[in-house]
Amino acid sequence: xxxxxxxxxxxxxxxxxxxxxxxxxxxxxxxxxxxxxxxxxxxxxxxxxxxxxxxxxxxxxxxxxxxxxxxxxxxxxxxxxxxxxxxxxxxxxxxxxxxxxxxxxxxxxxxxxxxxxxxxxxxxxxxxxxxxxxxxxxxxxxxxxxxxxxxxxxxxxxxxxxxxxxxxxxxxxxxxxxxxxxxxxxxxxxxxxxxxxxxxxxxxxxxxxxxxxxxxxxxxxxxxxxxxxxxxxxxxxxxxxxxxxxxxxxxxxxxxxxxxxxxxxxxxxxxxxxxxxxxxxxxxxxxxxxxxxxxxxxxxxxxxxxxxxxxxxxxxxxxxxxxxxxxxxxxxxxxxxxxxxxxxxxxxxxxxxxxxxxxxxxxxxxxxxxxxxxxxxxxxxx
Amino acid sequence: xxxxxxxxxxxxxxxxxxxxxxxxxxxxxxxxxxxxxxxxxxxxxxxxxxxxxxxxxxxxxxxxxxxxxxxxxxxxxxxxxxxxxxxxxxxxxxxxxxxxxxxxxxxxxxxxxxxxxxxxxxxxxxxxxxxxxxxxxxxxxxxxxxxxxxxxxxxxxxxxxxxxxxxxxxxxxxxxxxxxxxxxxxxxxxxxxxxxxxxxxxxxxxxxxxxxxxxxxxxxxxxxxxxxxxxxxxxxxxxxxxxxxxxxxxxxxxxxxxxxxxxxxxxxxxxxxxxxxxxxxxxxxxxxxxxxxxxxxxxxxxxxxxxxxxxxxxxxxxxxxxxxxxxxxxxxxxxxxxxxxxxxxxxxxxxxxxxxxxxxxxxxxxxxxxxxxxxxxxxxxx
Numbered sequence: 001x002x003x004x005x006x007x008x009x010x011x012x013x014x015x016x017x018x019x020x021x022x023x024x025x026x027x028x029x030x031x032x033x034x035x036x037x038x039x040x041x042x043x044x045x046x047x048x049x050x051x052x053x054x055x056x057x058x059x060x061x062x063x064x065x066x067x068x069x070x071x072x073x074x075x076x077x078x079x080x081x082x083x084x085x086x087x088x089x090x091x092x093x094x095x096x097x098x099x100x101x102x103x104x105x106x107x108x109x110x111x112x113x114x115x116x117x118x119x120x121x122x123x124x125x126x127x128x129x130x131x132x133x134x135x136x137x138x139x140x141x142x143x144x145x146x147x148x149x150x151x152x153x154x155x156x157x158x159x160x161x162x163x164x165x166x167x168x169x170x171x172x173x174x175x176x177x178x179x180x181x182x183x184x185x186x187x188x189x190x191x192x193x194x195x196x197x198x199x200x201x202x203x204x205x206x207x208x209x210x211x212x213x214x215x216x217x218x219x220x221x222x223x224x225x226x227x228x229x230x231x232x233x234x235x236x237x238x239x240x241x242x243x244x245x246x247x248x249x250x251x252x253x254x255x256x257x258x259x260x261x262x263x264x265x266x267x268x269x270x271x272x273x274x275x276x277x278x279x280x281x282x283x284x285x286x287x288x289x290x291x292x293x294x295x296x297x298x299x300x301x302x303x304x305x306x307x308x309x310x311x312x313x314x315x316x317x318x319x320x321x322x323x324x325x326x327x328x329x330x331x332x333x334x335x336x337x338x339x340x341x342x343x344x345x346x347x348x349x350x351x352x353x354x355x356x357x358x359x360x361x362x363x364x365x366x367x368x369x370x371x372x373x374x375x376x377x378x379x380x381x382x
Numbered sequence: 383x384x385x386x387x388x389x390x391x392x393x394x395x396x397x398x399x400x401x402x403x404x405x406x407x408x409x410x411x412x413x414x415x416x417x418x419x420x421x422x423x424x425x426x427x428x429x430x431x432x433x434x435x436x437x438x439x440x441x442x443x444x445x446x447x448x449x450x451x452x453x454x455x456x457x458x459x460x461x462x463x464x465x466x467x468x469x470x471x472x473x474x475x476x477x478x479x480x481x482x483x484x485x486x487x488x489x490x491x492x493x494x495x496x497x498x499x500x501x502x503x504x505x506x507x508x509x510x511x512x513x514x515x516x517x518x519x520x521x522x523x524x525x526x527x528x529x530x531x532x533x534x535x536x537x538x539x540x541x542x543x544x545x546x547x548x549x550x551x552x553x554x555x556x557x558x559x560x561x562x563x564x565x566x567x568x569x570x571x572x573x574x575x576x577x578x579x580x581x582x583x584x585x586x587x588x589x590x591x592x593x594x595x596x597x598x599x600x601x602x603x604x605x606x607x608x609x610x611x612x613x614x615x616x617x618x619x620x621x622x623x624x625x626x627x628x629x630x631x632x633x634x635x636x637x638x639x640x641x642x643x644x645x646x647x648x649x650x651x652x653x654x655x656x657x658x659x660x661x662x663x664x665x666x667x668x669x670x671x672x673x674x675x676x677x678x679x680x681x682x683x684x685x686x687x688x689x690x691x692x693x694x695x696x697x698x699x700x701x702x703x704x705x706x707x708x709x710x711x712x713x714x715x716x717x718x719x720x721x722x723x724x725x726x727x728x729x730x731x732x733x734x735x736x737x738x739x740x741x742x743x744x745x746x747x748x749x750x751x752x753x754x755x756x757x758x759x760x761x762x763x764x
Binding site for chain 1: 386389390391392393394395396397398399400402404406407409410415416417418419420421422423424425427428429430432433435436437438439440442443456457458459460461464468488491492494495496583585591592593613614615616617618634635636637638639640641642644645647648650651654716722727
């Protein structure tokens with residue numbers, strides 16, 4: 001534990017800029033940073049509420065939803081996950097969770113803490129969930145909620161949400177979707193897919209600072225929350241209380257993180273300016289270029305092309321990296337080149353890297369910088 | 383519900399600057415705003431972790447504590463409250479809560495949702511808690527936890543924490559203290575008072591943006607969490623999981639809100655530069671000047687001088703304000719003078735104003751601006 005004197009000097013030692021090519025956060029556009037630095041106003045100030053309404057409308061647009069209850073939760077994506085699950089689940093409720101990576105596993109943990117009876121349907125990490133296995137579990141369990149991940153950040157796998165959501169709805173379940181890494185990178189269509197509750201984060205393809213979690217609930221999900229027989233275990237994440245403020249009555253619940261919302265407003269304006277179609281094309285182009293550029297160095301994608309996310313690519317490591325020690329190479333990339341990439345998580349730790357080309361960073365220029373840094377590291381003799 | 387087109391234009395309509403003299407947020411120093419606008423780095427970047435360690439050390443200093451577990455929680459003060467109560471309480475545990483305003487009442491709600499058996503000890507709003515009544519409840523209930531508010535933002539009352547904490551500890555209870563509005567404005571001495579868990583917010587006397595909640599747990603409180611027979615109901619606020627990252631092992635839990643931590647680091651550096659003694663004197667001077675300056679206009683403090691907080695003064699309204707409608711005058715202060723002050727909350731709604739002179743705003747200059755704006759509003763004939 002550092003002393004105060006030792007630590008006091010570090011309070012102002014802000015780091016040099018990095019190129020953030022890991023699983024998030026991604027680099028934030030200077031306009032978004034400047035919006036965060038705008039002088040503060042109050043959380044009940046009409047001028048702030050107007051911006052907040054704009055943010056809520058823009059979030060509806062990129063969530064592909066008309067859900068009235070759509071808002072930037074005042075905490076990170078994991079709190080968004082907990083908000084969805086802890087509001088929809090009461091003690092003893094059944095849930096089926098698809099697990100093919102860290103974040104599906106986290107849903108199991110969060111749902112268990114909410115008192116639910118959890119049925120998990122596992123798939124190998126690097127593969128999508130098996131729709132038949134999900135259907136089988138849903139039909140035999142008859143759950144209140146079915147939950148899974150759209151873009152699994154720990155593996156780079158993309159799950160098509162429509163088919164599983166359809167099966168779940170036909171069985172009378174509510175559907176929860178993790179959109180942390182997908183939102184603003186590839187199309188999200190909550191209403192078309194039949195999703196009842198979804199959450200995301202601001203620090204991935206939205207290219208804003210971490211700290212907010214866009215969350216959306218369908219009216220059907222809100223009715224389910226209103227019909228609970230016990231209070232939601234979390235006061236901070238209680239959807240009914242949140243709706244008192246974000247729903248338009250502006251009843252004080254907690255102090256909204258004004259500066260972060262200013263930043264998100266600018267980030268969303270940038271997404272709308274570009275258009276989701278262009279944004280998707282840009283993400284897909286950068287990802288294809290990444291795979292093509294690193295293949296000559298011996299990197300191989302973990303995930304088959306048809307299941308591969310564009311904004312997060314998991315790469316199996318060549319022997320040249322193993323020999324130097326993958327952690328050491330990552331550290332050298334950061335120290336000598338200012339480039340951050342992500343380690344493998346959980347079952348994949350030590351075996352893969354996770355390269356994120358998210359939001360502002362989804363450009364060929366990011367890939368060129370990474371390849372050139374890698375080439376120089378691999379050429380070093382020490 | 384606004385359409386996207388209508389709302390899109392509002393995303394970039396950042397408001398004109400305000401003088402924030404309500405119950406928080408307070409104005410943020412330009413250096414803090416600029417720190418938030420510093421380019422982002424990752425939450426596992428050694429350069430960020432060094433700043434985070436500095437923040438944790440500085441928080442220990444202003445909390446008056448050597449508590450190892452001291453950190454900026456990635457959510458607002460209400461989440462800090464929930465973190466303290468939901469970790470320390472299991473279903474059926476007994477808690478005594480002192481209630482003399484909105485935030486004591488909120489503690490009752492949060493503790494109830496955690497499954498606790500809550501004994502509330504009420505005092506009139508505007509008065510401190512009665513130590514005898516607290517002692518009586520503590521002795522008859524033998525609670526696991528005793529919780530109360532240091533600086534009640536809804537009334538402006540300051541509670542001396544030492545005496546109640548002593549009674550609670552002698553009865554074998556853990557003590558939870560709400561320091562949302564007190565921290566960095568008046569001395570907080572967790573260790574000297576015998577407090578086991580405390581929380582604050584960044585948007586009051588720290589004069590940073592809202593969005594983080596400084597939280598501190600004693601080793602005794604951590605042992606209590608470790609000895610739980612059931613998991614903490616919240617994954618996001620689980621102290622054991624938070625400790626995996628903030629305790630030094632840097633195990634990924636959630637993505638820390640980097641930009642907000644940069645801002646807090648600068649805010650804390652400013653507090654340490656000034657020194658808590660000077661800061662307290664500045665807050666007390668500004669508050670005394672406020673009362674003295676507004677008395678000629680007919681405003682009277684709700685709280686007796688010996689129990690009055692310096693950073694938040696609750697003022698009973700003179701007939702001149704009642705006649706114009708207090709909400710209308712507040713709106714005119716905001717629209718015509720750019721000054722935000724706070725309405726009464728709960729039992730005091732409509733009867734009082736809450737004037738905050740917090741952090742950067744605890745200066746005579748703020749008072750002069752408010753008095754002059756009030757004089758001009760009261761002189762208007764319409």
